[in-house]
Amino acid sequence: xxxxxxxxxxxxxEHLDLGRLGNFIGFRLRRIQNQxxxxxxxxxxxxxxxxxxxxxxxxxxxxPGLSQAKLAREVGLDKSAAVAVVDDLERLHFAERQRSxxxxxxxxxxxxxxxxxxxxxxxxxxxxxxxxxxxxxGPHDLQILSGLLDRVYDSCFRK
Numbered sequence: 001x002x003x004x005x006x007x008x009x010x011x012x013x014e015h016l017d018l019g020r021l022g023n024f025i026g027f028r029l030r031r032i033q034n035q036x037x038x039x040x041x042x043x044x045x046x047x048x049x050x051x052x053x054x055x056x057x058x059x060x061x062x063x064p065g066l067s068q069a070k071l072a073r074e075v076g077l078d079k080s081a082a083v084a085v086v087d088d089l090e091r092l093h094f095a096e097r098q099r100s101x102x103x104x105x106x107x108x109x110x111x112x113x114x115x116x117x118x119x120x121x122x123x124x125x126x127x128x129x130x131x132x133x134x135x136x137x138g139p140h141d142l143q144i145l146s147g148l149l150d151r152v153y154d155s156c157f158r159k
Contacts, residue, residue: 036129043125047118048092054122056085057111060095061119065108094118
């Protein structure tokens with residue numbers, strides 16, 4: 001049986017009531033992430049990157065010599081998926097594997113000059129996308145939001 005509309009309530013096409021979904025942070029974070037991601041996807045596709053490959057490239061750039069296992073953990077991929085991502089980044093000449101000098105059994109990951117150049121362009125686009133979406137927040141609000149997100153992120157991924 002379909003739920004009947006409550007009497008004397010009008011549907012506001014501008015701002016729908018999320019009902020109980022509004023009580024769940026994950027739902028709202030996912031919707032925001034979807035908005036930010038869709039606005040950014042065109043730029044990453046221009047560089048030949050599939051979703052997730054930008055994040056992997058950025059993490060490699062920030063952590064030269066990173067192992068594939070640590071990359072997989074940080075970007076939320078299983079190890080075989082991370083291998084495929086690194087294969088694609090090598091194919092695009094954005095990253096490269098080198099034998100780790102400390103452990104010849106593992107590869108150390110590095111970005112190439114081309115990878116760094118692509119990151120510069122993509123980060124510039126990402127900054128514009130976020131600025132356009134987050135313009136409702138002031139500098140203090142952004143600092144608080146960033147701190148809260150860091151705490152939640154650490155709780156989820158850095159236990």
